[in-house]
Amino acid sequence: MRVTFLGTSGAVPTTERNPSALFVNRDGDKLLFDCGEGTQRQMMRFGTGFAVDHVFVTHTHGDHVLGIPGLLQTFDFNDREEPLAIHAPAGTRGTIEDLVSVTGDTPSFPVRITQVSAGDTVLDGDGYEVRAIRTQHRCQSVGYAVVEDDRKGRFDREKAEEELGIEPGPKYSKLHRGEPVEHEGRTIQPEAVVGPDRPGRTLVYTGDTRPTDSVVEASEDADLLVHDATFADDWAERARKTAHATGREAAEVAQEAGAKRLALTHISTRYGGNPTPILSDAREAFDGEVFVPDDGRRIDVPFPDE
Incomplete structure (x- = not known):
């Protein structure tokens, strides 16, 4: 499982950070989580390719969806024929339909829009599932968990x-x-001669959210938790008012869940090119590996027993 951070900024892009987008290559299945403005350029810049069959939208604020029209147009220019599924929170179908048709053209390939609610199995893949989880933001929102099946035990x-x-x-x-x-x-x-089943990997992507028990539950023993960390402690009140999380709050979620690694994203422009305050707060509350990824950072998620 390889994760590429395509966009790690908050609502406003910077010269270093694009709006939200996360690309996951799970054993050849290409999954895109959120699609902020300019995501297609980030995909070219960082070499992920365009072979995406599923786009998972956490909510329809512009910094998470304005890249959809451009990406679909690029698919058209590339003579795409394969269908594309866009998954978005219940109640947002109309917004996604508007984004698909905003240029006045109909894509030359099938686009299927599905509305999802917390607890749904959004995608039943080969050896894994993508599940919607409850998040808390200022609009209809969900997060997503990529959960692999258990693997066979080791053969002696x-x-x-x-x-x-x-x-x-x-x-x-x-x-x-x-x-x-x-x-x-x-x-x-x-x-x-065969040992007990071994767990697969779990990746959780929250999108924008306050810290919630549902994310803690979904992130239990997660191999990677990608959590909203828009602010440091100095703007904690702003985080509450805007339904975001601080680095410390994200770290507390990861600590309670027993997650192995924590990536802090959706970084506010208030911190310019220096997210150190957010990271420092998080390190005080989480014992595992925690980092603020730059756009383009690519990491491999190992199996729990590796």
Whole structure:
């Protein structure tokens, strides 16, 4: 699972930070979370490509959706034929439809708009799901969790070969699939050579939100939590009034959830090119790895046991 931060600014872009967008390559499936103005240029600049089949919108404030018309037009110019699904919070279909048709042209490829609510399984992928989670902002909003299925346990080849006398071959595959095999007059059960299931990875992207119990729950043991951290403590009251979070509040969510890594995004222009105050506050409240990504930063999310 590879994550590219395409836009990490708050509502107003800066020369260093674009409005919100996050690109996730999950074993070849390309997922785009939010699509602020200029996202298509960021995709070109940072080499993600345009092979996106699903766009997940957290809410319809302009800094999260104004990139949609341009991206669709680029898809058209590239003679796209594959359908595109845009997922957005319940009650926002009309806004998304307006964005799709704002130029007066109809895309030459199918565009499917789905409205989602907290608790919905938005996408049932191959070996993973994308789930909508409840967030708290000034409008209809959701966050999203990419949750992988458990993986098969480790196969103990040494035990299979040396202790049980099973030569490498089809029997190994059957045992790893959870099927018993017959060997030298006895039945070998899978658990004899296959360890317990291993957890997959979890990535949570909140969009704009106050700290909420629902995000804590969705982020339990998450491998990466990408959380709104618009302000440092010096603007905590502003964060409350505008339904955003501070770096410290995001860190408290991550700490309570037991997340492994925390990325702080949606950085206010008040901090210019120096988000150190936000990061410093967060480090006081979170024991794990915490960082403020620059636009274009690309990270790999390892499996929990790696």
